[in-house]
Amino acid sequence: MIFWILTGLVTLTMAGMLALVLLRNKNGSGEPAAAYDLRVYRQQLKDLDRDVARGVVGAEDADRLRTEISRRILAADAQVQAAETGQDQPNGPSRIAAVLMVAVIAFGTAGLYWWYGAPGYGDYGLDRRMALAEQRAQTRPSQSEAEARQPEAPAAEIDPNYRQLVVELRKATADRPDDARGQALLAQHEARLGNFTAAYEAKARYNALQSDAPAPQDLVDQAELQVMAAGGYVSPETEELLLQALSETPEDGRARYYFGLMMGQNGRPDRGYQIWAETLKQGPAGAPWIRAIQAQIPEMAALAGVDYSPIPPGEATEPGDTPALPGPSAEQMAAMQDMTAEERQQMIEGMVSGLAARLASDGGSPPEWARLITALGVLGRLEQAREIYAEAEQQFAENDPALEILKSAMDQVEANQ
Numbered sequence: 001m002i003f004w005i006l007t008g009l010v011t012l013t014m015a016g017m018l019a020l021v022l023l024r025n026k027n028g029s030g031e032p033a034a035a036y037d038l039r040v041y042r043q044q045l046k047d048l049d050r051d052v053a054r055g056v057v058g059a060e061d062a063d064r065l066r067t068e069i070s071r072r073i074l075a076a077d078a079q080v081q082a083a084e085t086g087q088d089q090p091n092g093p094s095r096i097a098a099v100l101m102v103a104v105i106a107f108g109t110a111g112l113y114w115w116y117g118a119p120g121y122g123d124y125g126l127d128r129r130m131a132l133a134e135q136r137a138q139t140r141p142s143q144s145e146a147e148a149r150q151p152e153a154p155a156a157e158i159d160p161n162y163r164q165l166v167v168e169l170r171k172a173t174a175d176r177p178d179d180a181r182g183q184a185l186l187a188q189h190e191a192r193l194g195n196f197t198a199a200y201e202a203k204a205r206y207n208a209l210q211s212d213a214p215a216p217q218d219l220v221d222q223a224e225l226q227v228m229a230a231g232g233y234v235s236p237e238t239e240e241l242l243l244q245a246l247s248e249t250p251e252d253g254r255a256r257y258y259f260g261l262m263m264g265q266n267g268r269p270d271r272g273y274q275i276w277a278e279t280l281k282q283g284p285a286g287a288p289w290i291r292a293i294q295a296q297i298p299e300m301a302a303l304a305g306v307d308y309s310p311i312p313p314g315e316a317t318e319p320g321d322t323p324a325l326p327g328p329s330a331e332q333m334a335a336m337q338d339m340t341a342e343e344r345q346q347m348i349e350g351m352v353s354g355l356a357a358r359l360a361s362d363g364g365s366p367p368e369w370a371r372l373i374t375a376l377g378v379l380g381r382l383e384q385a386r387e388i389y390a391e392a393e394q395q396f397a398e399n400d401p402a403l404e405i406l407k408s409a410m411d412q413v414e415a416n417q
Contacts, residue, residue, distance in 0.1 A: 007109075015105040019098035034079035041073045133267030138398055140266065143237040146230035153194060166193060173202070180209040191225060200225035216245040220255045227258060234262035243366060243401035247408075250367035253279055257289040259365060260300070269303035271363045276300060277311055285313040349379060356388070363395070366402035370409035377413030385413050 048065055051057040057065070141149070166189045173182040183206040190199035203222040207214035223241040227234055234242075239262055245255045256279045263272035276293045283290065290313045301308030352375045358364070359372060369392040376385035389410045396402035 007113075011106055011109050012102075015102040018105075019102055022094045022098045022101070034076045038073060038076040038080060041069050041076060044069050045073075130268075137266040137268075140236065141233075143226055143230060143235040146233045146235055147197060150229075150231045158193060163193070166190070177205070178209060180206050183209065187221075187225070191228075196225050196229035200229060216249040216252060216255070219245040220252060220258075223258060224254065227261075232261075234258055234265060238262075239399065240401050243399060243405070246365060246367050247401065247405040250365070250371075251282065253282070253287055253289040256365075257292055260293075261296075264300050264303065268363070269300050270305075273297065273300045273304040273306055274363075275365060280311040280313050283313045287313075352376065352379060366392070366396060366399070366405040369395075370405050373406065373409040373413060382413065385410065 045066065048057065048062060048069070052059065052062045169182070169186055169189060173179060173186050176182055183202045187199045187202035187206060190196070190202060200222050203218070203225055207218050207222060210218075219241045223238045223245070226238045226241070230238075238258070242255050242259050242262070245252055246259065249255070256275055260272040260275035260279070263269070263275065276297050280290065280293055280297070294310075294313075297311075298308050352372070355368070355372050355375070359369060369388065373385050373389050373392070376382075376388060389406060392406050393403065396406065
């Protein structure tokens, strides 16, 4: 209501000021025209007296001219007085124009806000907006719902021979559904044809056929295909795959990219930005997910309210390697060699406290919470580790894979006590 009152007052004030300009019937830039005529007539009286004195004009003609000039002086003086006292002439058209202008400004402004603004959107506090984001994450569309909303893709120009080979591959995998290699090939070639739904379904069958748990790389491959099938949307089903992969390889760049993207889509750009910024620092430069993050992180930063400046991507130590979760730098590790046991303990506690403060304010991924729980256990702070575990459980209450990561870390801490 305060917003509408202030907006209405500002709009009506501006419209009223413009209307007053139309309603004024004076020469707003200087004296009225009658004032000039008045000076001319008075000068004519002076000139007439001189002409009479020189004998140029007779007395009878002078009286007649003086009477006419005096009449004109009175008329001009009346016009000047009317202009100075605001006695304007009738201005019906100006009044109509003023009313129309006020109506156009008032209703036009309201119409523009109704069309482009957000009528009825409340001014929510941080806690309320976080709760709404959590609700959005829990009620967001499933993978199938997201795929159903996608427009039909235009038919791609594919070599008929290649298309026929894919058709034969489909028949072969249908006849041999337990052939893991065939399912992997089918997923690869379906993706090349743009059939991402068929591609991730084949990849899911491949992962299910593995004797052991699927490799994190294969889980991320399936998640990536699901994101493509959903038009860039990270569904709850895809989130589960990403969490499973991150529980084993928390440094996986692709998984971290899609997890940050999901945070932005769920109304938590602050977490999305943090994950992407850390991933950029880890590198390696030139990786596909690094280029994707560099293209999108300015917008994520703007949504998170961060004054963004480009982050140079890190370099991997070996081709294909990426650093793990952020830890002590090389300089810090070198400095620790010269510290006493007490100083080293204080430094470690400072790092753990910084991680705890960051997760409490900005949140983080399940592996980061698990890392904090483990670090607290190493420091002997069992009760604090249990408190952090309980807090993380509430945050990831709807994510079973995330809860497994957290429980594994807590079980490890309690087993070492």
